[in-house]
Amino acid sequence: MSRETPGLLPGALHGLMMDRPLLVVPLLQYAAQFHSDTEVVTRSVEGPIHRTTYAELYRRTQRLANALIALGIKPGDRVATLAWNTWRHMELYFAVAGIGAICHTINPRLSGEQMRYIIDHAEDRLLFFDLTFADAVAENCKGSPSLLHRIALTDNAHRPNHPGLSDVVTYEELIGQHSDTFDWPEFDENTAASLCYTSGTTGNPKGVLYSHRALVLHSFACCLTSTMGLSTDDRVLPVVPMFHVNAWGVPYAGPMSGAALVMPGRDLDGPNLFRLMDDEAVTCSQGVPTVWMGLLTTMREKGRKPKSLQRVLVGGAAASEMLIDAYELEFGIQVNHAWGMTEMSPLGVVNTLKPKFQKKPRAEQMRQKLKQGRVVYGVEMRIVDEAGTPLARDGQTPGNLQVRGPWIAKSYFKAGTSALTPDGWFDTGDIATLDADGYMHITDRAKDVIKSGGEWISSVDLENAALGHPQIAHAAVIGIPHPKWQERPLLICVARGTAKPSLEEVNAFLATKVPKWWLPEAIAFVDAIPLGATGKIQKSKLRTQFKDFKAG
Numbered sequence: 001m002s003r004e005t006p007g008l009l010p011g012a013l014h015g016l017m018m019d020r021p022l023l024v025v026p027l028l029q030y031a032a033q034f035h036s037d038t039e040v041v042t043r044s045v046e047g048p049i050h051r052t053t054y055a056e057l058y059r060r061t062q063r064l065a066n067a068l069i070a071l072g073i074k075p076g077d078r079v080a081t082l083a084w085n086t087w088r089h090m091e092l093y094f095a096v097a098g099i100g101a102i103c104h105t106i107n108p109r110l111s112g113e114q115m116r117y118i119i120d121h122a123e124d125r126l127l128f129f130d131l132t133f134a135d136a137v138a139e140n141c142k143g144s145p146s147l148l149h150r151i152a153l154t155d156n157a158h159r160p161n162h163p164g165l166s167d168v169v170t171y172e173e174l175i176g177q178h179s180d181t182f183d184w185p186e187f188d189e190n191t192a193a194s195l196c197y198t199s200g201t202t203g204n205p206k207g208v209l210y211s212h213r214a215l216v217l218h219s220f221a222c223c224l225t226s227t228m229g230l231s232t233d234d235r236v237l238p239v240v241p242m243f244h245v246n247a248w249g250v251p252y253a254g255p256m257s258g259a260a261l262v263m264p265g266r267d268l269d270g271p272n273l274f275r276l277m278d279d280e281a282v283t284c285s286q287g288v289p290t291v292w293m294g295l296l297t298t299m300r301e302k303g304r305k306p307k308s309l310q311r312v313l314v315g316g317a318a319a320s321e322m323l324i325d326a327y328e329l330e331f332g333i334q335v336n337h338a339w340g341m342t343e344m345s346p347l348g349v350v351n352t353l354k355p356k357f358q359k360k361p362r363a364e365q366m367r368q369k370l371k372q373g374r375v376v377y378g379v380e381m382r383i384v385d386e387a388g389t390p391l392a393r394d395g396q397t398p399g400n401l402q403v404r405g406p407w408i409a410k411s412y413f414k415a416g417t418s419a420l421t422p423d424g425w426f427d428t429g430d431i432a433t434l435d436a437d438g439y440m441h442i443t444d445r446a447k448d449v450i451k452s453g454g455e456w457i458s459s460v461d462l463e464n465a466a467l468g469h470p471q472i473a474h475a476a477v478i479g480i481p482h483p484k485w486q487e488r489p490l491l492i493c494v495a496r497g498t499a500k501p502s503l504e505e506v507n508a509f510l511a512t513k514v515p516k517w518w519l520p521e522a523i524a525f526v527d528a529i530p531l532g533a534t535g536k537i538q539k540s541k542l543r544t545q546f547k548d549f550k551a552g
């Protein structure tokens with residue numbers, strides 16, 4: 001099939017439907033009109049709980065749009081944010097995109113060098129930052145030739161008094177001077193709305209440029225019952241940050257569905273999340289496994305769950321059996337595993353059990369639940385071998401996972417070349433199996449897979465199995481050279497207490513969970529597993545650290 005938008009078939013008729021563009025501002029307009037009193041609650045970076053409604057948030061978004069125009073921001077300009085999940089960050093999402101400019105969300109966990117690189121690469125004109133990042137801004141975000149102004153996301157009472165920030169204005173001062181009505185332009189739905197750089201585990205970060213059309217279509221997908229199932233019944237707390245792939249689409253899907261939003265600000269540890277969820281009657285939440293491990297510790301300490309919490313979405317890294325069991329069996333919170341990528345806006349698959357699995361015994365259900373999930377409509381998915389030939393959807397054969405669809409990137413910002421295979425698919429860099437029911441299971445990143453005697457060992461599955469051991473708090477598996485098998489797995493762990501289990505003890509435990517020939521060749525203990533800016537294990541660092549490691 002051609003990669004370009006196809007024309008009409010000879011003799012076919014155009015449908016007679018209106019050609020209204022899919023733009024993001026109407027999502028918020030809809031919420032402001034029909035869910036005007038629905039709340040957006042934030043634990044503010046300044047400290048207190050801040051409460052607003054979609055109607056008020058929309059009025060302030062119009063003030064901001066007027067302010068951006070007054071600052072000289074033009075369509076196509078990039079406006080950067082270095083900010084947590086807050087109502088002000090929501091206003092930026094909509095106002096910047098609404099005037100045809102591009103909201104560039106910067107990950108504050110990037111190194112200073114990477115931050116400077118992406119600000120210069122994106123040629124950001126403005127930078128809006130939360131107080132938490134004042135030092136980073138003073139240090140890394142100065143002297144960029146494109147940057148006109150730096151704006152602190154706060155009011156005048158909290159103006160940062162950092163010597164390197166004497167020129168900053170505050171957000172409230174800025175928008176307070178402007179009218180709360182704005183005449184939004186209408187434009188092509190393929191216009192860029194936001195920009196997010198990949199976490200850059202290899203080389204420099206690459207910019208993914210989302211279009212209005214992609215974000216709106218992706219929001220519909222987020223609201224499906226078989227994905228996040230957002231609705232007016234929900235009070236949603238996105239733990240996943242707005243600086244990482246649009247907080248998995250929640251800031252757009254929330255207004256679309258009329259769900260209330262509870263924004264956690266900067267404190268994402270178990271006790272703070274528990275309190276906010278409890279106080280604000282949060283029904284569902286989205287985050288990476290580390291976040292859910294933190295909340296689990298707090299729930300166990302308190303002996304209960306946050307009172308209204310019904311379901312959590314786990315993605316960004318694999319969810320372990322231990323985590324799923326603890327949430328579902330100990331606390332009655334439904335866990336939905338999910339997978340996606342920065343390049344995919346990010347939703348690709350979400351795990352909900354089809355009825356035929358719901359009737360199965362728990363162990364069989366768990367096999368299905370540990371898969372990353374079922375393909376979401378709108379994403380086409382295939383696995384291929386090294387030559388690009390599609391492989392069987394049998395749930396057994398691993399291959400390179402490739403995707404295509406209207407919310408998937410076709411090239412990177414300013415790259416000038418296609419990011420796709422010659423036949424128009426995006427290669428995710430993940431190795432996975434796909435079954436006939438559409439469930440996809442990641443077995444590895446292509447570069448992390450361990451090739452032992454010509455067969456593949458899944459480092460992800462081994463890590464998850466190891467996490468079930470009571471004395472192991474964190475685990476990472478990498479391949480080490482082996483004279484006979486080419487590569488064998490090395491299990492690198494952080495111990496849960498002072499006692500460190502032996503290789504024999506751990507392997508006896510793992511033997512009940514994974515094939516015998518997968519069992520680690522060796523075990524090593526470290527104080528901490530290195531994590532990248534988006535919380536993923538940095539295996540490249542571990543490979544360097546253990547490059548001279550000898551088993552036995």
Ligand code: AMP
Pocket residue numbers: 198199245314315316317318319337338339340341342343346372428429430442445460534
């Ligand atoms: P990012 O673009 O930073 O969101 O990273 C995307 C990558 O994270 C994917 O290509 C996967 O390698 C990994 N990933 C995301 N979700 C999962 C998951 N549920 N299980 C395993 N790996 C995941």
